[in-house]
Amino acid sequence: xxxxxxxxxxxxxxxxxxxxxxxxxxxxxxxxxxxxxxxxxxxxxxxxxxxxxxxxxxxxxxxxxxxxxxxxxxxxxxxxxxxxxxxxxxxxxxxxxxxxxxxxxxxxxxxxxxxxxxxxxxxxxxxxxxxxxxxxxxxxxxxxxxxxxxxxxxxxxxxxxxxxxxxxxxxxxxxxxxxxxxxxxxxxxxxxxxxxxxxxxxxxxxxxxxxxxxxxxxxxxxxxxxxxxxxxxxxxxxxxxx
Amino acid sequence: xxxxxxxxxxxxxxxxxxxxxxxxxxxxxxxxxxxxxxxxxxxxxxxxxxxxxxxxxxxxxxxxxxxxxxxxxxxxxxxxxxxxxxxxxxxxxxxxxxxxxxxxxxxxxxxxxxxxxxxxxxxxxxxxxxxxxxxxxxxxxxxxxxxxxxxxxxxxxxxxxxxxxxxxxxxxxxxxxxxxxxxxxxxxxxxxxxxxxxxxxxxxxxxxxxxxxxxxxxxxxxxxxxxxxxxxxxxxxxxxxxxxxxxxxxxxxxxxxxxxxxxxxxxxxxxxxxxxxxxxxxxxxxxxxxxxxxxxxxxxxxxxxxxxxxxxxxxxxx
Numbered sequence: 001x002x003x004x005x006x007x008x009x010x011x012x013x014x015x016x017x018x019x020x021x022x023x024x025x026x027x028x029x030x031x032x033x034x035x036x037x038x039x040x041x042x043x044x045x046x047x048x049x050x051x052x053x054x055x056x057x058x059x060x061x062x063x064x065x066x067x068x069x070x071x072x073x074x075x076x077x078x079x080x081x082x083x084x085x086x087x088x089x090x091x092x093x094x095x096x097x098x099x100x101x102x103x104x105x106x107x108x109x110x111x112x113x114x115x116x117x118x119x120x121x122x123x124x125x126x127x128x129x130x131x132x133x134x135x136x137x138x139x140x141x142x143x144x145x146x147x148x149x150x151x152x153x154x155x156x157x158x159x160x161x162x163x164x165x166x167x168x169x170x171x172x173x174x175x176x177x178x179x180x181x182x183x184x185x186x187x188x189x190x191x192x193x194x195x196x197x198x199x200x201x202x203x204x205x206x207x208x209x210x211x212x213x214x215x216x217x218x219x220x221x222x223x224x225x226x227x228x229x230x231x232x233x234x235x236x237x238x239x240x241x242x
Numbered sequence: 243x244x245x246x247x248x249x250x251x252x253x254x255x256x257x258x259x260x261x262x263x264x265x266x267x268x269x270x271x272x273x274x275x276x277x278x279x280x281x282x283x284x285x286x287x288x289x290x291x292x293x294x295x296x297x298x299x300x301x302x303x304x305x306x307x308x309x310x311x312x313x314x315x316x317x318x319x320x321x322x323x324x325x326x327x328x329x330x331x332x333x334x335x336x337x338x339x340x341x342x343x344x345x346x347x348x349x350x351x352x353x354x355x356x357x358x359x360x361x362x363x364x365x366x367x368x369x370x371x372x373x374x375x376x377x378x379x380x381x382x383x384x385x386x387x388x389x390x391x392x393x394x395x396x397x398x399x400x401x402x403x404x405x406x407x408x409x410x411x412x413x414x415x416x417x418x419x420x421x422x423x424x425x426x427x428x429x430x431x432x433x434x435x436x437x438x439x440x441x442x443x444x445x446x447x448x449x450x451x452x453x454x455x456x457x458x459x460x461x462x463x464x465x466x467x468x469x470x471x472x473x474x475x476x477x478x479x480x481x482x483x484x485x486x487x488x489x490x491x492x493x494x495x496x497x498x499x500x501x502x503x504x505x506x507x508x509x510x511x512x513x514x515x516x517x518x519x520x521x522x523x524x525x526x527x528x529x530x531x532x533x534x535x536x537x538x539x540x541x542x543x544x545x546x547x548x549x550x551x552x553x554x555x556x557x558x559x560x
Contacts, residue, residue, distance in 0.1 A: 002354075003354065003355050010340070010343055010347060013343075013347075014343050018343070077338060077340070079338075080339075081334070081336050082337075082338035083338075084306065085334070085338055085339065085391070087325075088304060088306075088330075088332040088334070088337070089356070089394070090326055090327065090328040090356055090398075091355045
């Protein structure tokens with residue numbers, strides 16, 4: 001466990017301090033979008049824009065970080081042979097994947113915390129104290145699912161395949177989930193099965209009525225379980241020993 | 243009661259043991275019935291042309307591949323367990339490195355995984371990369387990365403070092419420094435097995451050479467023995483009206499090259515070959531007899547194998 005945490009710590013350090021564009025993509029982008037729409041009059045999903053887009057943009061930043069920055073990176077590290085190199089050390093099997101998920105969970109926090117803070121300070125969102133950590137935790141839970149999906153893609157595909165596959169899934173999740181703009185009609189019906197939509201829905205429900213919809217939590221947990229299963233299968237099928 | 247002197251010393255387990263190992267990829271037999279043992283403290287070089295099965299052998303030793311048949315044991319046990327208990331230091335030809343971290347951060351990380359880590363400063367110095375400690379790994383040259391991989395292999399105390407073409411991307415100077423460091427490791431009692439293309443290195447750094455071709459062990463002995471076994475000497479002379487069938491029939495001859503009147507022969511017993519030539523009434527001139535260097539020996543051994551001779555392993559009694 002110490003080894004896994006040491007690896008996770010170095011992963012976080014290099015992502016945050018050394019990867020150019022990392023903070024821009026995961027924090028600056030959702031912040032900029034929120035600054036653009038957070039004070040617009042109007043409502044979405046029955047809550048004021050300030051509240052809806054606070055949750056949507058926190059999610060956007062967290063999912064971008066968890067999915068897009070990890071999937072291609074893992075595929076590349078496998079191709080380069082870094083995972084093989086680790087296999088030759090005393091690091092226990094599975095630690096690489098565990099460290100990736102832990103590091104990913106840590107690195108999504110800035111986006112979530114900063115956008116929620118902006119919602120309060122810039123968007124003027126007022127909520128009872130307990131609702132803030134609940135919203136943050138729900139976004140984080142969904143983000144962990146996307147970290148697992150990133151592992152599945154990174155282990156299943158070469159980097160040049162992983163890149164477009166990740167982008168297609170990412171944009172489908174973001175757009176159909178209504179994170180950039182709420183959808184209506186038939187497309188919205190499709191979107192309801194997605195974890196992205198359900199995160200936004202939980203946000204709206206918590207803000208408008210102070211309740212957490214159990215069915216939404218169930219959908220998010222279902223996707224988390226499915227993504228985790230995909231990751232486990234992908235890691236097993238590409239075991240380093242042949 | 244003390245029983246000193248009565249206890250017979252228990253022989254140490256071989257550092258590595260292949261027993262009748264084969265590895266098949268589809269229709270290709272990469273390794274074909276290999277049996278060989280490495281004794282603790284030995285420095286052994288694995289030689290062979292491309293595709294001889296060298297990398298496959300090393301990967302089976304490191305539990306990166308499982309043999310199709312036969313068994314591979316490392317330090318008396320399962321290879322995977324030996325690797326994961328930190329008893330094996332390994333460096334592959336193309337092991338990737340974590341990007342966007344510094345050399346010191348990376349070596350510190352890997353040393354931290356090791357049950358018996360060595361001080362990072364010492365490892366960096368030994369690998370000749372102390373001056374690169376704060377450089378980013380992804381901004382190093384090929385040779386520098388190679389030395390970082392070596393540093394990772396020696397970041398902890400290990401019993402067996404396995405290196406696949408360790409000096410492939412190094413310049414001459416770096417290579418010499420590398421082997422000086424390697425000799426120090428072996429002197430401290432570690433067992434070393436390395437694959438290389440540079441026969442000169444095998445000659446200098448190894449006290450045992452294993453020649454592999456088409457997945458089979460063709461020769462096994464000290465560098466001197468390998469040279470001797472391969473048609474120990476080269477005889478060259480000029481002879482008017484040289485008759486090829488006659489020359490081919492000379493005793494102890496392994497190879498013959500004929501260019502007009504220039505004859506070059508490799509022979510396992512140059513005296514016998516030459517006397518037979520003289521006894522037949524030939525009077526060659528400009529006679530030169532030279533010992534083979536390892537490269538020529540190696541070429542002779544693998545050429546004999548390629549020509550379809552049923553060359554059994556040249557086992558050299560030790």
